[in-house]
Amino acid sequence: MLVKFWSAFAECDLRKFTEYIFTDSKKSKGKLAISESLGYNKNDSNILKEEYEKQALNEYLSGNYTLKDLDKNGQQLAIAISLKGKRFFTGWMIEPEGKIRATTPFGGWVND
DSSP: OOOOOOOOEEEOOTHHIIIIITSOTTTTTTHHHHHHHTTOOGGGHHHHHHHHHHHHHHHHHTTOOEEEEEETTEEEEEEEEEETTEEEEEEEEEOGGGEEEEEESOOOBOOO
């Protein structure tokens, strides 16, 4: 009998930062201004990608997420992360084999 074990992992496409957030403010829908107010710029894209993946995976494995819409694309999640003391929601999609994939880098502030 073959038993397959999988482990969860998070994936955030670098382009969520380089080609979305750190573009003009109109295209990023205000996310550029938020990122800049936290002290980040396009040169920080790799750091942000890694931090999003690390925090989101930890929260996901701890059960700290909110189920959002379930549609033809799959199950969406809202996962709160923190950067420089500011806490906000990020959007993720549950994928096969234990993967969660970032869909929205900023989905609103967490009201603690």
